[in-house]
Amino acid sequence: MKPSLLARINYSSVYAYELLDTIVHFPDLLLKRFYKIRVPSDNSLVLELGCGTGRSSRMFAGKNVRVVNADINKTFVAYGNKKKRLDRPVVCSAYALGFCTNAFDVVIVPDAFHHILNHEQLFCECNRVLKREGIFIIFDIVMEKKAPNAVINHFADGFIWSLSVQGFLEKIKNLAAAFGFTVAEVTMNKEKTLMGLLGGIDIQVRMVKNT
Numbered sequence: 001m002k003p004s005l006l007a008r009i010n011y012s013s014v015y016a017y018e019l020l021d022t023i024v025h026f027p028d029l030l031l032k033r034f035y036k037i038r039v040p041s042d043n044s045l046v047l048e049l050g051c052g053t054g055r056s057s058r059m060f061a062g063k064n065v066r067v068v069n070a071d072i073n074k075t076f077v078a079y080g081n082k083k084k085r086l087d088r089p090v091v092c093s094a095y096a097l098g099f100c101t102n103a104f105d106v107v108i109v110p111d112a113f114h115h116i117l118n119h120e121q122l123f124c125e126c127n128r129v130l131k132r133e134g135i136f137i138i139f140d141i142v143m144e145k146k147a148p149n150a151v152i153n154h155f156a157d158g159f160i161w162s163l164s165v166q167g168f169l170e171k172i173k174n175l176a177a178a179f180g181f182t183v184a185e186v187t188m189n190k191e192k193t194l195m196g197l198l199g200g201i202d203i204q205v206r207m208v209k210n211t
């Protein structure tokens with residue numbers, strides 16, 4: 001699948017990416033939606049996977065956590081680091097996390113699940129790096145209305161899935177069962193943004209790694 005014009009603009013520079021992200025989430029300029037993510041505050045070691053330029057990393061503000069911010073896109077990570085948005089920046093793929101087994105208390109994937117083609121490999125790696133009973137949180141945008149539940153676009157370093165609430169939940173339920181997680185909680189909020197007008201819903205799935 002060839003990258004579309006939108007995809008090419010989005011990944012041509014961090015500025016284009018941030019501008020587009022600002023437009024689709026307008027008027028949530030402070031990106032308050034990320035504060036809905038249930039980040040622990042107990043000195044946990046947290047992996048933020050798919051941190052991008054660090055716009056989602058604001059969820060950790062004021063929390064007593066130690067954070068490693070990882071993304072496959074080195075330009076995005078370098079920019080986020082320059083902007084002092086990231087705690088411990090690392091460039092790596094979700095398919096081959098360069099961390100020890102049982103290393104993290106929590107893994108959070110913010111707005112990145114719909115960019116990852118191989119969800120099986122994502123779950124396999126997240127299970128590996130999480131401690132027993134570790135928390136795995138996926139925060140993403142799904143479509144309230146009809147969605148193809150398929151890859152709809154090809155990005156320079158990822159893909160875009162368009163998933164309906166039902167399609168997303170079915171996918172997560174199957175992946176959780178196959179890769180040793182129990183789904184503990186699902187929350188949904190209609191986005192009060194342009195994305196929301198288009199039918200976008202913020203969905204948060206909290207899973208626990210089985211012992």
Ligand SMILES: C[S@@+](CC[C@H](N)C(=O)[O-])C[C@H]1O[C@@H](n2cnc3c(N)ncnc32)[C@H](O)[C@@H]1O
Binds near residue numbers: 070095110
């Ligand atoms: C929509 S951006 C979200 C970035 C950030 N979390 C935010 O909300 O601002 C999706 C991110 O997923 C990253 N990504 C895509 N495929 C990836 C992979 N296989 N491994 C790690 N990161 C990936 C992209 O580089 C991009 O930064």
